[in-house]
Amino acid sequence: MKKLIIITAIIIFGISNYSNAATDYARRVDGYFYTSLRTHGTWIDVGFGTPVWRPTIIRKNWSPYYYGQWVYTNYGWYWDSYEPFGFIVYHYGRWYYDDYYGWIWIPDYEWAPAWVDWRYDDDYVGWAPLSPYAVFYVNIGIHYTYDYYVPYNHWNYVKYNRFCENNVYNYYVAPKYKYRVYNRTKVRTNYSYYDGRVRNNGVEFDRIREKVGRKIEKRNLVAVKDPNELNRQRNGNTKEREIRTYFADERDLSRDGLRDVKIEKSDRKSSLEMSRIELGKERTTDRINERKVEENRKIEKERTVEVNRNNTDRTRNDINKNRVEDEKRLQEKQKIEKRFSEIENRNNEVTKRNDVIIRNEQIKRNQDNNREERTVNNNQNEVRKENKRSNTEVIKQNTDRKVEQKIETRVNENRNRVNSNTNRDTDVRKNESGNRNETKNNTRESVNNNKTRSR
Structure with missing residues (x-):
C-alpha cells in the first residue's frame, strides 16, 4: 500500500507540473494568432489545455517551408512564403510532425526570418523546420531542451545554383534520394541577436554566393504591423530592395483573447513533451536585461558627453592664453621668412643673368657649327655631281658598243640565212630534173614494150 501511495503521488506531481507548463504556455499564446489563422486551419487541444494549430492541407506531401523563396536580408536568410498564413507560422513559433495529427504549429511570440535547421555539403543545401524543443537565448543561440532529431524525410534539399530561385520547390531533390543526401551533409544551425531581433545566419552567405555563381542582392527588411501592407508588396507597389514582414510586440499579439475562436x-x-518546451520563458528576462544594458549604455554616453563638455571649457581657456603667444611667434617667423625670401630673390636674379649669358654663347657656337657643316656638304655635293657625269659618259660609250655588236650579229645571221636558202633551191632543182629524166626513160621503155607485144 505504501508503494502504491508513493507511486500515485509521483504521478500526480508529474501531471501537475506538466499541466502547469501547459497552462502557462496557453496563457502566452492567446490573441492575434488565433483570430488570424482560424480561416486557414483548425485549433486543437492536444492535451492538458495546450492549443496547437493544424493547417487545412490541400496539396499532397505538403510540409512547412515548402512553397516560397529564400531572400538574403540584413537579418540573414528570410523565408518569403507564398502561402496566405506564412507571415505568421514561418516567422513565429515552431513546427512539429505528430504521427496522429500530422504537421502542427506551436505558437510563440519570438520573431525570426525563419525558424529552420540547416544542412549542407559541397553540392547541396537543405533546411527543415526547427523543433519546438529548440529555444533561442541571446548569449547562447539555439539551445535544445530535449534530444530530438528531425527525420531525414522532413528535409528539403536543392542544389546551390537553384537556392535563390523564385519557385524553389520546382528544384527539390526527389524523396527517394533524400536519405542519401541526408547522410552526406552536415548540420549548420547558426542564430544570433542583431538590432533587437533574431538573425538567421544559416549557411554562410559567402559560401552560397560562390556556389551560386552570380550576384545575390541583399534586401532590407521593413517591419509592418498591419498584414494588409504585405499584400501591397505582392502587387509590386514597394521598392525592389525592400521586403516587408509582419512584426508585432507581445502586447499587440495577445490583446484580443480567445473570444470567437473554437478549439x-x-x-x-x-507525442509532444510539453514539460520540455520552454518557448517564451527565459527570453523575457533576457530582453529585460538587454534593455537595461542599452539604458546603461545611453547613460554612459551622456556622461562621456558631459565630461567632454567640461574638458572643452577648460581647453578653451588654455587656448585663449596660447593664442597670444602663438601670434607673437608667428610674427617673428614672418619676419625671418621675409628676410629669407629677399635673399632668395636676389640669388634668383643672379642665376637668371648667368643663364642668359650661357644661352647666348651656346647659340653662337651652334651657328658657327652649322656654317661649317653647310660648306662641307656643298663640297661633297659637287664631287658627287662630277662623279655622276663621268659615269654617264662611260655608260653611253658602252651602250653604243653593244648596239654596234648587235647590228653586226644580225647582219651575219641574215647572210647565213640567205646562203642556206640558195643551197636548198639548187638541191630542189637537181632533184626535179632527175625525176623528169627518169619519167622520160620509163615512158620510152613502156612504148617499146608495147610495140614488141603488138608484133
Whole structure:
C-alpha cells in the first residue's frame, strides 16, 4: 500500500507540473494568432489545455517551408512564403510532425526570418523546420531542451545554383534520394541577436554566393504591423530592395483573447513533451536585461558627453592664453621668412643673368657649327655631281658598243640565212630534173614494150 501511495503521488506531481507548463504556455499564446489563422486551419487541444494549430492541407506531401523563396536580408536568410498564413507560422513559433495529427504549429511570440535547421555539403543545401524543443537565448543561440532529431524525410534539399530561385520547390531533390543526401551533409544551425531581433545566419552567405555563381542582392527588411501592407508588396507597389514582414510586440499579439475562436478537443494526446518546451520563458528576462544594458549604455554616453563638455571649457581657456603667444611667434617667423625670401630673390636674379649669358654663347657656337657643316656638304655635293657625269659618259660609250655588236650579229645571221636558202633551191632543182629524166626513160621503155607485144 505504501508503494502504491508513493507511486500515485509521483504521478500526480508529474501531471501537475506538466499541466502547469501547459497552462502557462496557453496563457502566452492567446490573441492575434488565433483570430488570424482560424480561416486557414483548425485549433486543437492536444492535451492538458495546450492549443496547437493544424493547417487545412490541400496539396499532397505538403510540409512547412515548402512553397516560397529564400531572400538574403540584413537579418540573414528570410523565408518569403507564398502561402496566405506564412507571415505568421514561418516567422513565429515552431513546427512539429505528430504521427496522429500530422504537421502542427506551436505558437510563440519570438520573431525570426525563419525558424529552420540547416544542412549542407559541397553540392547541396537543405533546411527543415526547427523543433519546438529548440529555444533561442541571446548569449547562447539555439539551445535544445530535449534530444530530438528531425527525420531525414522532413528535409528539403536543392542544389546551390537553384537556392535563390523564385519557385524553389520546382528544384527539390526527389524523396527517394533524400536519405542519401541526408547522410552526406552536415548540420549548420547558426542564430544570433542583431538590432533587437533574431538573425538567421544559416549557411554562410559567402559560401552560397560562390556556389551560386552570380550576384545575390541583399534586401532590407521593413517591419509592418498591419498584414494588409504585405499584400501591397505582392502587387509590386514597394521598392525592389525592400521586403516587408509582419512584426508585432507581445502586447499587440495577445490583446484580443480567445473570444470567437473554437478549439477542438481530442481524446488523442500528442507525442509532444510539453514539460520540455520552454518557448517564451527565459527570453523575457533576457530582453529585460538587454534593455537595461542599452539604458546603461545611453547613460554612459551622456556622461562621456558631459565630461567632454567640461574638458572643452577648460581647453578653451588654455587656448585663449596660447593664442597670444602663438601670434607673437608667428610674427617673428614672418619676419625671418621675409628676410629669407629677399635673399632668395636676389640669388634668383643672379642665376637668371648667368643663364642668359650661357644661352647666348651656346647659340653662337651652334651657328658657327652649322656654317661649317653647310660648306662641307656643298663640297661633297659637287664631287658627287662630277662623279655622276663621268659615269654617264662611260655608260653611253658602252651602250653604243653593244648596239654596234648587235647590228653586226644580225647582219651575219641574215647572210647565213640567205646562203642556206640558195643551197636548198639548187638541191630542189637537181632533184626535179632527175625525176623528169627518169619519167622520160620509163615512158620510152613502156612504148617499146608495147610495140614488141603488138608484133
